[in-house]
Amino acid sequence: MAATVAVSHAESFLGQVLALSLADELHKRDKNDGEAAELFPGDDDPVKQQVVCLVRDPKHVPLLDEHPRCRVVSIAYDNRSTIELALEGISTVVLVPESEENQVELAKILISAMVAKNVLRCTLISFIGTDASEKEHLQRYKQVEDLVKHHIQHWTVIRQDFVLQSLLYWVSMAKDQGRIAMSINENSIFAPVDIHDIALAINTIVLPRRGKHIDDDNERDDDDDVDAHDYQIYTATGPMVVTGPILAMQLSDALDSDNPISVVPSSDDEDSGLESFFDRSSAIDQPAPTALPVSFSKSKIEFATIEREVLYQYLRSLSKSPEDTLGTVLDTPKPLATNPSKAADEGRGAIDNIVHRIYRMFLGDSHSPHHTMPRWPISRSAVSVTPIRTGNIDGSDGSESDDGSSHCSSCPDGDGHGHVDEGKEPELDAPNDTEINTLLELLDYIREGRATFISGDIEKITGKKGQKPKTFFDRHGKEFGRDSL
Structure with missing residues (x-):
């Protein structure tokens, strides 16, 4: 050949x-x-x-x-x-x-x-x-x-x-803690791809x-x-801008939460056109506001702002064995506030508790309301995920969602090429130190307000709008605990 x-x-x-x-x-x-x-x-x-x-x-x-x-x-x-x-x-x-x-x-x-x-x-x-x-x-x-x-x-x-698949590093946290914690602010705006x-x-x-x-x-x-x-x-970039709380909201929706988050304009910005801002057609090349007019009700998955060093230790822990974390678990810390803004206010005073909860996660804390089974990767082995590459990536032999993204609706006829059976997708390894530091610098860049734009380049190259975070979470609900929460 x-x-x-x-x-x-x-x-x-x-x-x-x-x-x-x-x-x-x-x-x-x-x-x-x-x-x-x-x-x-x-x-x-x-x-x-x-x-x-x-x-x-x-x-x-x-x-x-x-x-x-x-x-x-x-x-x-x-x-x-x-x-x-x-x-x-x-x-x-x-x-x-x-x-x-x-x-x-x-x-x-x-x-x-x-x-x-x-x-x-x-x-x-x-x-x-x-x-x-x-x-x-x-x-x-x-x-x-x-x-x-x-x-x-x-x-x-x-x-x-920021690549959406990087969120798979937060699977264990979402399952055990019921939250996604990052070193960005709750109003940090970015367009994950x-x-x-x-x-x-x-x-x-x-x-x-x-x-x-x-x-x-x-x-x-x-x-x-x-x-x-x-x-x-x-x-x-992706076709829409989001914040950490919005990602938590969309993950909650994908997990079929009994009490989904609602997104409504704030009282002082009733006609803000939030949905049109999120949509790529109005957001490309336009500056983002310093804060999005969003209010959240209680959700199954929360967003929390944590210190950079705490996130670094969490990501490093993904490649450690359970024995490496023994001795770090102290008394069960008090739960964080369920309101995202209150969690952000209390976060700085609860850094130690956050660290302890993160380490407790890898020991399978049976007291956690989200505990289901021992967590993934405790060695530098792979994080198993269900099909990420479904059907032909350009949409052939598949169908197109309302946001322009493509997915496989059925296996194509013939010898089966162009589709990979479930369980045979690439495996995501726990990140090494270089990958962790690169990811943290990218989150720093986002927190500094330097990634608030939608480029439109994916559509310029491919003719397709690209996939929204909701599509990613819908596709990966099982990894994040849809069957267990």
Whole structure:
């Protein structure tokens, strides 16, 4: 099989999702219209394209290894020769930076190998917040961006906002504590994006329809080889802005709460048009208010503001064994207030209690009203989730929801490609220290009021609005405890 596209760091959750999405798209094109197939001279059998998946250890990516459109190649990111061998014949690389402290140095080695093998195109996955020079981990992505722009002939950058799938790190907290606690304020506004909308954008950029661009050896100044997405920096946001309490509200609704939260205009802003503000059509490129006019009734899931260090310890605990947390549990702390604003007021005075509750969560505190069973990951193993990638990501063989997002309504006919059975989705590992610090800096950026916009770039690239948080929570109700709360 021929291979012209490679995905780096393909053992990561993001890398796997992108590689599987590209592979499914190649298969769909082969099956439906043959646009991705080329014929050997004198041969009746088409040459099927594959996605080369660069990984450290193939044992960690069984889904990629099983996919007929994926070729898993083991490399060492600090050994350029292994990368060059893997990039033989590759014209495009989807660069997912390594989540390591030496991220920039590893990227330099990868990019030098790309240059040596004449890789003409690179689509880089980065983050919003690269303009914040004081944020060390986000600045590393800016350094990688600069390397790609300087060395690769045709480049595209996608800066991702807070990714909805990151909320899976809060599953245990939601189940045991009945809340989502973050280091942002209750009025912090942001537009989280679904990882599969990013994948759909990557498909559109990397696998354009025939005639959109020509992969050859032309120089950069040859206009015939310039793609519409070349030299573009896109910001991948979701189609609506939210706050922490709104996320808690939508999760509560997904959990079929007996007492769902209502969203109503405040008394001093009766005609504020809150729903139209949330909607992407009115919010794109418009500044957000300093506070959203929302009032909340009691809900099953609460939002709480916690200190950055407390959240850091919680996220680190996801990769620890129960023994690591023994001795940290003291007396049962008093419950937090159910009113979000009161919880925020009392939060600073109850930091120690929050820490104790977080650690108690991992010991399966039977006194918790949300206790059901021992929690997930107590080692650096995977967080199991139900299907995240359902159907073809571009909506084929699926149906479209009222917000423009696509989902699989039934398995397609034929050999079953384009759909993955339940339980065979990529697994989300507990975050390492670099990933935690990057996430915390992103939340800092949000708390500082620097991510209050909707870019519209996902729709610009794909023609689809993207998925709202409600769709994510509806899809993942089981993980967050729908069957047990």
